[in-house]
Amino acid sequence: MKTAVGTDTISDNGLAPNEGDSMPSVAKQLAMALLILALPAWAVKSAETPPRVNGQRIVQHLQALSEYGKNAQGGVSRVAYTAADRAGREYVMGLMREAGLAVSIDVAGNLVGPRAGTDATLKPIVIGSHIDSVPEGGNYDGDVGSLGAIEAAQTLNERGVRLRHPLQVMIFENEEGVMLGSTAIARGADAARLNSVSQSGKVVREGIKFLGGDPDRIAEARRQPGSISAYIELHIEQGAVLEQQHVQIGIVEGIVGILEREVLVEGFANHAGTTPMDQRHDAMLSAARFIEKFNLLVTSVPGRQVGTVGWIKAEPGAYNVIPGKVRLGMELRDLDANKIKALFDQSREAAEEIGRLNGTTFHFSSEDISAPALTDKSLQGLIAATAKRLDLSTKLMPSGAGHDAQEMANLGPIGMIFIPSVGGISHSPKEFSRPGDIENGANVLLGTVLSLDLAKGLR
Numbered sequence: 001m002k003t004a005v006g007t008d009t010i011s012d013n014g015l016a017p018n019e020g021d022s023m024p025s026v027a028k029q030l031a032m033a034l035l036i037l038a039l040p041a042w043a044v045k046s047a048e049t050p051p052r053v054n055g056q057r058i059v060q061h062l063q064a065l066s067e068y069g070k071n072a073q074g075g076v077s078r079v080a081y082t083a084a085d086r087a088g089r090e091y092v093m094g095l096m097r098e099a100g101l102a103v104s105i106d107v108a109g110n111l112v113g114p115r116a117g118t119d120a121t122l123k124p125i126v127i128g129s130h131i132d133s134v135p136e137g138g139n140y141d142g143d144v145g146s147l148g149a150i151e152a153a154q155t156l157n158e159r160g161v162r163l164r165h166p167l168q169v170m171i172f173e174n175e176e177g178v179m180l181g182s183t184a185i186a187r188g189a190d191a192a193r194l195n196s197v198s199q200s201g202k203v204v205r206e207g208i209k210f211l212g213g214d215p216d217r218i219a220e221a222r223r224q225p226g227s228i229s230a231y232i233e234l235h236i237e238q239g240a241v242l243e244q245q246h247v248q249i250g251i252v253e254g255i256v257g258i259l260e261r262e263v264l265v266e267g268f269a270n271h272a273g274t275t276p277m278d279q280r281h282d283a284m285l286s287a288a289r290f291i292e293k294f295n296l297l298v299t300s301v302p303g304r305q306v307g308t309v310g311w312i313k314a315e316p317g318a319y320n321v322i323p324g325k326v327r328l329g330m331e332l333r334d335l336d337a338n339k340i341k342a343l344f345d346q347s348r349e350a351a352e353e354i355g356r357l358n359g360t361t362f363h364f365s366s367e368d369i370s371a372p373a374l375t376d377k378s379l380q381g382l383i384a385a386t387a388k389r390l391d392l393s394t395k396l397m398p399s400g401a402g403h404d405a406q407e408m409a410n411l412g413p414i415g416m417i418f419i420p421s422v423g424g425i426s427h428s429p430k431e432f433s434r435p436g437d438i439e440n441g442a443n444v445l446l447g448t449v450l451s452l453d454l455a456k457g458l459r
């Protein structure tokens, strides 16, 4: 029966609800049910926008965490294995529990906060960072990613979102020292690392015990390659690129590999007053020429590689003695291991030539190189799409600093999200990131986790 026609009484086929047979409305209901199944959990739960983190809460948590190891300079000295580190971890464990994470300390001393998914056969999506600091460090390096990850879990809880995948928030121990916690998980921590003396003064092994881990059973912390769906880490940039270019989110292409070599230049120590200039075997002069040449080589090819001579020591080290020996430390960083190798080889050849000029010789210590860790292309894409949805500008960039993510790359695909560091300052009490940027970063992390959770074919 047709009555006064209102749009809501006319179905899509132009028929009033009671006209025609009942199939269209059944089909419609079915279609609606299928649509709902296809929607992300948060969209089913509420008709609101995708979940967003509470930025103010992250900042409050950052402030509260900054009390543990607070120093007079306004920064923090929460060096791994100190009392401040342990107290800070206890505070963070409390936040993890509040966020509904079943937190525990693994045998390596990492804080592990799992959250069940709806499909236990899927591998976990892991998010997190670290809360230990360098001596006289700042309150953002590691802390932003750690508290941002906990906030993401908290937000999922408050919105009643169940992911398909298990989620794990990881707070890795001793990142600033030897990246111990993530190494133990991803590759296993060897005896040399466990027996080394940490910045706290404690032997690493003792430090792990102090945090509640069990160094004798540390091998049990190790996970198998392929055992995670992905690892995503939010971090401050620790450089000035994003700020200078007014970009809100950095999408990390990879964490650079680092080659470190100690170089010994040998000449002949002799009297600085009586030895004529043309009869010297001056190790310092050769070292100086080498440092200049190394810089020229690194800057002579296009790219974002960096090379540094960071320290130098002359022997015997007196005004009136031509140095007979000089030791210096060189390092090279890039995303491309071959480029690092090529630049080092060229530097070594240049050193031989420099040595010939004044009868000095160069010796290079054996190779100490950490391989570059590239982030996953599809995760880069998910991060970019998430940022775009949030109306945030992005830039692909390398990470010149090391992160736990580079170890996690041994277990599965990794992704990293950077937010601007004001003035590019880090590892300093002056380290700072703006509350708005922190909130943006945590929202990109959360949004990426949600997209990843829905990604097809992902185990």
Ligand SMILES: [Zn+2]
Pocket (backbone or CB within 6 Å): 130, 141, 142, 175, 235, 403
């Ligand atoms: Zn860090």
